Amino acid sequence: MYILSVIRNRCSCVVGTSRTNIISKSWSSSFLFPKNELYVRTVRAQQRIKQATECPSKFYADGQYLVLDIKKDLVLVNEKRTNDNLHTLLWRPYSDFTSSGFNVTEDAVFLSINDDEKTQFAVPLSSSTEKHADLETKFNGRFVPLRKSLFTLSIAESVVVSQSYSLLQWKRRFNFCPSCGGCLTQHVVGAQKVCSSCNETHYPNITPVGIVLVTNEDHSKALLVRQPMFPAGLYTCIAGFVEVGESIEENIRREVAEEVGLAVHKLDYFGSQHWAIPGSRLMVACIATVHDEEVDIGCDELEDAKWFTPQQVLDAVERVTSQSTKVIMSDPSQLWVPPRGAIAHNVIKYWLKKYHSM
Structure with a gap:
């Protein structure tokens, strides 16, 4: 289990100036806790990750990744549909991106911790990544129009696409401080940016x-x-x-x-x-x-x-x-x-x- 392994290995991330465990208490199995308590722990773990200024490489190495082309509004889904004729999102491991022109630690945004306690990220295509057809073959998937996917995915997965697209677009477009015009510095996982001049913190708008x-x-x-x-x-x-x-x-x-x-x-x-x-x-x-x-x-x-x-x-x-x-x-x-x-x-x-x- 991802979060459990983080706890066992005492992985931590820096929040401000103090080092804090991702989850304050460890447990041998999520089965030991009621679902509502597990939810609280997961949400708090996600918040720690979002606020981190430094994160262990294990967060990325053990993560799952969703690929979007935010310039052409496309998302990568599994080649085959379900029996209900729905698309399903194609999540790929970190190892798939080490030789495909992606820069995960720089470009990816953190989404959530899933039910299997894996961190999930969205990562955009760039000019240095492989072409659509090559990635579709390599990952055994296909790119579909993002707007269409919101209707052909399950409700839960359409929410993930909506979140991914919004965060990646905000990260790409929002680069200067509205207060002073200074350059914004990206936080590690894409949840906020800080002005290098006036130190004001900015969050994605909705x-x-x-x-x-x-x-x-x-x-x-x-x-x-x-x-x-x-x-x-x-x-x-x-x-x-x-x-x-x-x-x-x-x-x-x-x-x-x-x-x-x-x-x-x-x-x-x-x-x-x-x-x-x-x-x-x-x-x-x-x-x-x-x-x-x-x-x-x-x-x-x-x-x-x-x-x-x-x-x-x-x-x-x-x-x-x-x-x-x-x-x-x-x-x-x-x-x-x-x-x-x-x-x-x-x-x-x-x-x-x-x-x-x-």
Whole structure:
């Protein structure tokens, strides 16, 4: 076990000026601890790694690596799909990168410690790495569009891709201090940067976005919208960026009023999701109830907004889960919603299950 071996070998990393064990107590097997205690220990271990200014080479040597091309928005996945027709991420050991032009200790970013107690990293392609085709052959995988992968991976793995892409893009683009213009120095594992001039510490940014499924009072209808840029037949939930000074509740109330001219009188929180494309976003999803049902589109962003029955919504969900996007788009008359992997898809399914047992 990775963390256990770190403890047994007394590996430590430097945090500030003191040397601190990655996990303060050792144990012979994770089976001896309840899952919640193991979780706490793992999270604290991850935090120590993120804050480290020096890390033992063992962290890298025993780690697992996910390869992304952040300039072309591609991620490396296993060649074969699962029985559910899902992609799976291709994790490779450190030894695979010693002769492929990668500089893991300089370019990789730390992601997490997995259930097998292995450190996981994301590493980008560079001009010195091997070509796509060569890496696909060497690693027995293939590069797929990153945006597509968010819908064709499991929810857990799509979160990993989203995290990886956002951290690697931040590391590549954010190089100068917004306060004084000084050069930023990268922390070892990519969790923060420090200004070499004013010593200010900077962390990856994330932008909050409210997303909402609007329903009428008896939940007999759901309001879905589409933008002009959407593929034919695609409708989704209302969404918009949180403005300065707004809470999520205020953001959603404003967005619904702006876009479809309806006043929200009840709001229920559903859940949240990190989304990396086109930038690092935190999607916060809710279900909003309105009294009035007369829609008045009030912005150029929307092409259409319609009320749909539960059966229509269910048909749209089943269509997108049972057919490929290519097949769906071949018939522009058919309604469909965002695929699995998107929080809009999940909040729609939740509404169907909770209020209509569908």
